[in-house]
Amino acid sequence: MDESSGLIKEIKKKVKELRSKGLNLYPSGFRRDITVGEVVNRFGKMDNNELERTTDIFTLAGRVMSIRDFGKAFFIHIKDGTGKLQAYIRKDRVGDEDFEIIELIDSGDHVGLTGQLFRTKTGELTLLANSLVLLSKSQRPLPEKYHGLIDVETRYRQRYLDLIVNDDVRHTFILRGRIIQTIREFLDKQGFIEVETPMMQSIPGGATARPFKTYHHALGMDLYLRVAPELYLKRLVVGGLEKIYELNRNFRNEGISTDHNPEFTMLEFYVAYATYEDLMDLTEKLFLYLLNKLFGRLTIKYQGNPIDFTTPWPRISLADSLKDIGGMPESVLSDSQALIDLARSKGVDVKDNEEIGRVLNKFFEYIVEPKLIQPTFIVDHPIEISPLSRRKDENSEIAERFELFIGGKEIANAFSELNDPDDQRQRFLKQASLRDAGEEEALFMDEDYLKALEYGLPPTAGEGIGIDRLVMILTDSLSIRDVILFPQMRKK
RNA sequence: GGGCCGUUAGCUCAACUGGCAGAGCAACUGACUCUUAAUCAGUAGGUUCGGGGUUCGAUUCCCUGACGGCUCACCA
Structure with missing residues (x-):
């Protein structure tokens, strides 16, 4: 990708802005206490009433895959090695400081979230965030969310993108x-x-x-x-x-x-x-x-x-x-000259004095193997x-x-x-x-x-x-x- | 190595016989506290894979190179 790409410039601008706030964009030591997969296993089948009774606070981490911005609230999806989970981030809940960070976050960034679970109006299991931490800033844009990454050359050369x-x-x-x-x-x-x-x-x-x-x-x-x-x-x-x-x-x-x-x-x-x-x-x-x-x-x-x-x-x-x-006539099987002639007539490449066993094997690969x-x-x-x-x-x-x-x-x-x-x-x-x-x-x-x-x-x-x-x-x-x-x- | 096909914005794709290079998503600015391909208003973004040629004019035609896919050959 071209370093002068406008998208990368935009991200670099954000990186500067975040750093000027004194924020470490690549902090260490964040610990999650549960994975997305475990959350889904434990709570995926509970309705909202049951979820409201579980007041557990969880700490999760993952890569931001999508962002929907509502001004004073955000919906994001995070993905970790075990699955995908939605998080709901409200300004009145996470506070002004954390909210300033979410406003500068891009899809592709890794974040840590703490909060409790609920179900949205549309029924999706969601983490209602109490706080948010940036864990690793992504400085290049991810491929598009809907069509994904299709170009096979990029998929093989940058397998990590394919996997994301x-x-x-x-x-x-x-x-x-x-x-x-x-x-x-x-x-x-x-x-x-x-x-x-x-x-x-x-x-x-x-x-x-x-x-x-x-x-x-x-x-x-x-x-x-x-x-x-x-x-x-x-x-x-x-x-x-x-x-x-x-x-x-x-x-x-x-x-x-x-x-x-x-x-x-x-x-x-x-x-x-x-x-x-x-x-x-x-x-x-x-x-x-x-x-x-x-x-x-x-x-x-x-x-x-x-x-x-x-x-x-x-x-x-x-x-x-x-x-x-393969439908080969029995008479040909033991007659090396007939075999070579038949091979050539079918476009199988054989040498004049090719040993019979090798010709048989070439035939096999040509007429039997695919079947x-x-x-x-x-x-x-x-x-x-x-x-x-x-x-x-x-x-x-x-x-x-x-x-x-x-x-x-x-x-x-x-x-x-x-x-x-x-x-x-x-x-x-x-x-x-x-x-x-x-x-x-x-x-x-x-x-x-x-x-x-x-x-x-x-x-x-x-x-x-x-x-x-x-x-x-x-x-x-x-x-x-x-x-x-x-x-x-x-x-x- | 041979044949066929492909390479256009970050991603996914358009662009008729050669006639101003476009869309969706992503990005940016603004609005919005239950959205989920969010929505609404606006903005910006291009060495059309590289080099050469033909032409008044090339993403488009020709030559050449790079990379990739399929396929044949070789092999498992």
Whole structure:
């Protein structure tokens, strides 16, 4: 905003005037004895007769959201972290000194109020003020009260304004906090230990994604922001931590979209002596716990579609989903040339010698994924797109893996972990050759991780859940930026 | 990175084929001690995102840049 804006000049004038009265515009030490939310809870249902009998005097604080000036009286609305309450300020009640202050107050200012409750003619619960204190002067105008703040760029860059003005945004982020808290609660009850592993890694691993690179001066070495905690968590399982999780940020140097932010929050958890099938059961349990705790019901709406979390959820192999949901002819599934031709005819971008598993996966993302609105486990992925997964005993080209889809989005990815160090070495070598061929997302060879595997990783299953996307589903948000407080933006 | 769309007062939005840049809210002055999108009377507020071009004249047309949204590609 332009500093010479007329509105700001007006406010600065008031600031000078208030200061010339010897008033501290930013005093400390004011204590409230109740919040707006508590007031509404306790007195919201009482009629005026009951309120008149309660002669309690309360001290409240909040931001002034609206002002209606009647000359010798004011109605204002204040808002604190728990809600909104009207206050009635009469000159004959607060006295001349306090009344001079209210005359100079703007919406956006924080005030402290003392008084008792009553109900106005129109029935609104209102604080009849005995006194008023300015707690913090706002020196910039708030967005308009009726339309709120709509401009998305301002909403993301100045999220605090968005939070002040748009209650639904506030509720989304409060719910996000509760979701994360409830997940921790569930995992805690299941006997998991929360651990923290490096965000800065000398060899980035655990996911096929391009990392951010940085440099440590004292050590004189390159470091990468982690794309996943996976390989460190599995080292811990080698070390005997049998049920662990990490819930924190990952960083991927990829495109930005409504489903992608360069830094995003991921839950990863590992269970020794379990399989990917056990994790499907556990995932269903987790969601039931979340839905019951947060909403008290199992059906929610996402972008107009009802989503029913009642278990069990369908478990469909990737190949079957291509046939049954994507409508792909069975004959094409095993014929790589026919598959590539079909892909091209549908506008799916594939290379000439692209491996069949990768083509199938691209097809899946194109024709099946958007249709998976109800919670669905897709299982048995091609091994070539699963370099850290255990092979199936009965078919070495298929991984013991599942992905969970809800609302047409991938929400979770899990597998029985590859614990054969020799097989893992071969997979790393394959990834290294892809990297040499120019694929920047391919995995790095990680000798240190292989060494850990050589000490013996017990049979283990692990899962990652994209928290931002989960929050999107549970808060009916269209863009990942609406569930991340400060989404990545270009410098202005 | 490509395509499409957008950027006008503090906020939300108008402005026809290129012809004096406007409204509501907010602000300011005044009136009003039960209003609630308060009301009434008045006032002020603009680098029309930046730069260049075409034109007698550009918010409008053209070129270019910045930022944002959607989308495709990449990915989760």
